[in-house]
Amino acid sequence: MxxxxxxxxxxxxxxxxxxxxxxxxxxxxxxxxxxxxxxxxxxxxxxxxxxxxxxxxxxxxxxxxxxxxxxxxxxxxxxxxxxxxxxxxxxxxxxxxxxxxxxxxxxxxxxxxxxxxxxxxxxxxxxxxxxxxxxxxxxxxxxxxxxxxxxxxxxxxxxxxxxxxxxxxxxxxxxxxxxxxxxxxxxxxxxxxxxxxxxxxxxxxxxxxxxxxxxxxxxxxxxxxxxxxxxxxxxxxLLTAFENFKAKFEQHLDSLDKPYYLTRGSATEKVTIKEYFSYKIDMDWANLFWNYRTLQNRSKNEKDDNLDDELSNFIRVIFANQYATSVKDIDDSLEYLLGTQNAKKRKDYTHLISFHKYKELNALSGESVLSLIDSFDNLVNGNDKIKSYISDFYQFYYDEHQVFENALKHNFTNNQERVCFHAYVRYLILNKDRKGIEQWMRVIHNLTYNTIIDGTPEFTRAVKSIENLLPHSATIIDYLQENNKIEFFSSWQVLEEKIKAHLLNKSTNEWKTQIENTEKQSYFKGQIGFILEFSGIVDYYNEHGNCDWADDEEKKFFEFFVTYSQKAIAIFENKNQKYNSDFVWERAVLTKGCYPLKFKGDSVTQKNKINLLHTDVASNNIARDFSWKRLLRIEENEREKIFVKQVFDDDRLKI
Known part of the structure; x- marks a missing residue:
């Protein structure tokens, strides 16, 4: 034998x-x-x-x-x-x-x-x-x-x-x-x-x-x-949870007929989507995430040389955001993907989502897979962290490095930040020219942070509205100036952004500088429509549909805007104790008239309840429901806003 x-x-x-x-x-x-x-x-x-x-x-x-x-x-x-x-x-x-x-x-x-x-x-x-x-x-x-x-x-x-x-x-x-x-x-x-x-x-x-x-x-x-x-x-x-996911996900890619071109060294070849993903996830994309491997808290016995958690969280964020673009407002799968409080009450909830769970949640559509690959490709930056496209001046509107790290921890500050991250990544995917990204993120910040996005339904509608705006993202100011309809976001903030678009597109930069410096006051968070109203700009826009006033009016409107901006910043600056102690500001407005707003509740007690407004950003929705920002919304609370303007116009107000 x-x-x-x-x-x-x-x-x-x-x-x-x-x-x-x-x-x-x-x-x-x-x-x-x-x-x-x-x-x-x-x-x-x-x-x-x-x-x-x-x-x-x-x-x-x-x-x-x-x-x-x-x-x-x-x-x-x-x-x-x-x-x-x-x-x-x-x-x-x-x-x-x-x-x-x-x-x-x-x-x-x-x-x-x-x-x-x-x-x-x-x-x-x-x-x-x-x-x-x-x-x-x-x-x-x-x-x-x-x-x-x-x-x-x-x-x-x-x-x-x-x-x-x-x-x-x-x-x-x-x-x-x-x-x-x-x-x-x-x-x-x-x-x-x-x-x-x-x-x-x-x-x-x-x-x-x-x-x-x-x-x-x-x-x-x-x-x-x-x-x-x-x-x-x-x-x-044993294989880690992420390695198991990756292995099964790569097998899933066999079902997608989408060719890619892969460059290795000096050679470029046509490959399948599976080959492309398999190579990139272990090479170029791994280089990016290696820089962030210490973000997650690990046990004392675990070395910080593991990218699994950061990669898993990023994939989850992209899948969740993409899933939100095509589902109904109320969706249990999206709740799970987002990790909401309701989802965490489920017995089957887990922070690390397996391949089979993604499949069960119907989160592995072809669009989601392509969005994930595009997201990786547009964020990768050689062996370094993500590239900076937003200058220091515009970091107020969107801190790309901090928000990216929050995404890798699956720990966004709020839903507004998550929506902004979606808008940012999608812009990079759709626009090779990055010149318009700062104005895009400025507008998205102003819209999202001045709109209530508490739950999954609001998040879904916000993402869908972003998707509708994305084809115009590189020229968003021009799009706003054309008075196009914008879904979901607060109507007063949408109107404000349209008016500001006319001012930003003027031939000189003085409007742009003044508007953006005023928006960046921490209390306003981009909502400065009341200053436009006090300056007479809103009335002109409503009458003419533009801000194309005569040259002799240009100086008048600009000076009014500068003056009211300076007063508003001085009064609402949180660090300014002159107007924030002993309710000096509130008492001053009360000398002009009774401004407290009624609470919009369901019960008789709630409907008859009135509240003094507050400038602090506090818990229990005080900042949202009983704040000066609420009173000062453009084209709302006209009677009460007159009292504020009268204080601004009072010669005794010293700033």
Whole structure:
């Protein structure tokens, strides 16, 4: 009996080299596998023990030294059989690295390439991360001059890994791939142990009398399942929640027929959406999120070198926002995606959403997937944090760095901030020219922060309104000036933005400077319509539909606006104790007339209740329901606003 074929109860004896040279297989480490760990710093004893055993086997030169069983299966893909190991990944990866090393030092790389390199790809590869697969390809494709290794770092035997990492073909982003880093550590250990052993390569690839072998047990042949493997391999580190999501999500991408163009090095090729996502999530996008890996609070025993939570939260935010664009105002799935208080009361609620949960929530539409990829692509900035498109002056309206970090923590300050984030990301996706983003975010800030967006229905309507505005986002001021209808947002704020658009489009910048400086007063948050009213600008606009007054009126209107702006800022500035102590301001307005507003409630008591207004931003909705901002809304509370204007016009008011 051929001694390379044992009974089906024992498995088939194979060498690593014979998998490719004789069988013609590809060896694919499956998604379900954990990272390669034999090269980790923490496994030094395991690594050295295993390498010593391999060294002894090759040195003794006796055939068929089995490395125990390797469980797996054979899958046929495009007439090529893939060998899928479900156990033994660590040993097989080390053998791959040993073959590469011995071929390099014995100048046998052409022979090795002929056997395990096809169409510029290594026939030994990883499905867990595209970066791991890319590294295997590059390793086989390039030679290392062992006479020109770099000097190792002090106290380390890392001359080989240092040389590889310094090569032109080595991507900087690979330093974030734990499998690649573990491989580099193992190569250093192999170099230390096997240096000068050129004769070992021929012994390693001997097909007649192979030295190092293993016993392959085909799970399909034995009608065994992956579940059994998981039980057998339970001693290993389980995949993280995000790795499980990513693996299943990448499989889901097979159902989408959307080509992409992927650039690797100097070459650009047409790839499937799955190939594009798999490569980018482990490479370019990982580079971005690496800068934010410390945002989430982790346990004392967990290192801050994990991007999973930040990536998971970002994906959740994008999916939730995109989902909101196409659902009804009240939707349980959206509540879950947003993580509302109602959703958190559900027994099945979890902060980390699995792939199957996303599918159950119907959140994996083609539009959502494309939006996610577009969002990643438009936020990535090489190896750095996100790029700044908004100048310091406009950070009041939208702090892109802070809000992005809040998104990665899934911890927005309020729904308004979440809506603004959606508007910001969608602008980047739709507009290659970023020049209009500051005015876009200014308008969106003013609309959202002066509209009640408490619950999911309001959030949904806000997002849908943003979607309607997005085609005009790059020229939003022109769009407002044309008096187009804007859904959902507070009518008084929409009218105010339209009037300001006419002023901002005037030939000089003085209106723009004065308006924006006034809007940025912390109490106003962009709502300054009452100043436009006091200046007579609203009356002119209502009569003419524009602000195209004569030159002699230009100076008058501008001076009025400046004067009332200065007084308003002085009075409502929170730090100005002159008007905010002993209710001085409230008492001054009461000398002109009784201004308290009635509470708009359901009960008789509530309907008859009146309240003095307050300038503080307080809890219990005081700032919203009983604030001066409410009284000063454009074209509302006309009688009460007259009292405020009279105080502003009183000669005794000193600012």
């Amino acid at each position: 051929n001694n390379t074929i044992l009974s089906t109860q024992s498995g088939e004896r194979l060498s690593f080299y014979k998998l490719f040279a004789e069988k013609g297989y590809r060896l694919m480490i499956p998604i379900i596998q954990r990272d390669y760990v034999q090269g980790r710093q923490s496994t030094q004893e395991v690594r050295e023990t295993f390498l010593q055993a391999l060294y002894d086997y090759l040195d003794e030169n006796k055939p068929n030294r089995d490395l125990d069983f390797v469980y797996g299966s054979l899958n046929t893909v495009h007439q090529t059989k893939d060998f899928i190991p479900l156990d033994g990944q660590q040993r097989l990866t080390t053998l791959f690295l040993l073959h590469w090393y011995l071929a390099q030092i014995s100048e046998n790389m052409p022979n090795l390439r002929e056997t395990i390199f096809e169409e510029n790809k290594s026939k030994f590869s990883y499905e867990t991360r595209s970066s791991s697969a890319e590294f295997c390809d590059a390793l086989i494709d390039h030679d290392i001059d062992f006479h020109e290794l770099l000097i190792p770092d002090e106290g380390r035997d890392n001359s080989l890994s240092k040389t590889i990492a310094n090569s032109s073909w080595y991507y900087l982003s690979w330093k974030y791939d734990p499998t690649i880093q573990s491989m580099l550590t193992m190569l250093d250990a192999i170099h230390k142990k096997f240096a000068g052993k050129l004769e070992f390569f021929e012994r390693l690839i001997d097909e007649e009398q192979p030295i190092i072998t293993f016993l392959f047990l085909n799970l399909k042949e034995f009608k065994l399942t992956d579940d059994l493997y998981i039980k057998m391999n339970s001693r290993g580190k």
